[in-house]
Amino acid sequence: MRALQASTSYSAGLGISSVAAPLSRPCRRLGAVAKVEPTEKSIEIMRKFSEQYARKSDTYFCVDKGVTSVVIKGLAEHRDTLGAPLCPCRHYDDKAAEAQQGFWNCPCVPMRERKECHCMLFLTPDNDFAGQEQAITVEEIRETTANM
Numbered sequence: 277m278r279a280l281q282a283s284t285s286y287s288a289g290l291g292i293s294s295v296a297a298p299l300s301r302p303c304r305r306l307g308a309v310a311k312v313e314p315t316e317k318s319i320e321i322m323r324k325f326s327e328q329y330a331r332k333s334d335t336y337f338c339v340d341k342g343v344t345s346v347v348i349k350g351l352a353e354h355r356d357t358l359g360a361p362l363c364p365c366r367h368y369d370d371k372a373a374e375a376q377q378g379f380w381n382c383p384c385v386p387m388r389e390r391k392e393c394h395c396m397l398f399l400t401p402d403n404d405f406a407g408q409e410q411a412i413t414v415e416e417i418r419e420t421t422a423n424m
């Protein structure tokens with residue numbers, strides 16, 4: 277099985293201590309982050325945003341679309357609950373204050389400045405886990421997150 281070589285920032289963001297984990301692992305970790313089922317409207321808005329930003333930034337979705345799906349749903353949940361797509365892969369003491377501050381609203385500053393997405397939503401072509409797609413359907417999101 278292909279193993280996920282978690283980067284330092286990604287490990288920190290998801291609280292993963294191991295440097296190698298099965299590729300499905302981030303899905304489960306992120307699944308724990310999304311506590312409230314987001315609205316269909318917000319999922320669609322974040323899905324479209326993700327496709328457009330991947331094209332704009334010349335980045336690609338993960339080979340495991342489950343990772344992409346969980347991050348999109350996490351962003352949608354924050355859009356619903358906070359009014360802003362706060363990054364779903366990090367721990368915050370005060371989510372509302374973070375969303376207002378804006379540093380970690382997607383696309384976050386590290387992504388905009390250095391193409392660093394610790395959620396693995398936007399992967400540069402040289403990333404081992406980058407797929408070849410910049411599109412994801414609502415059905416894919418539904419199917420890959422059905423058991424979470």
Ligand code: SF4
Pocket residue numbers: 347362363364365380381382383384385387392393394395396397398
């Ligand atoms: S671009 Fe930044 S805010 Fe958006 S998912 Fe990636 S790490 Fe999180």
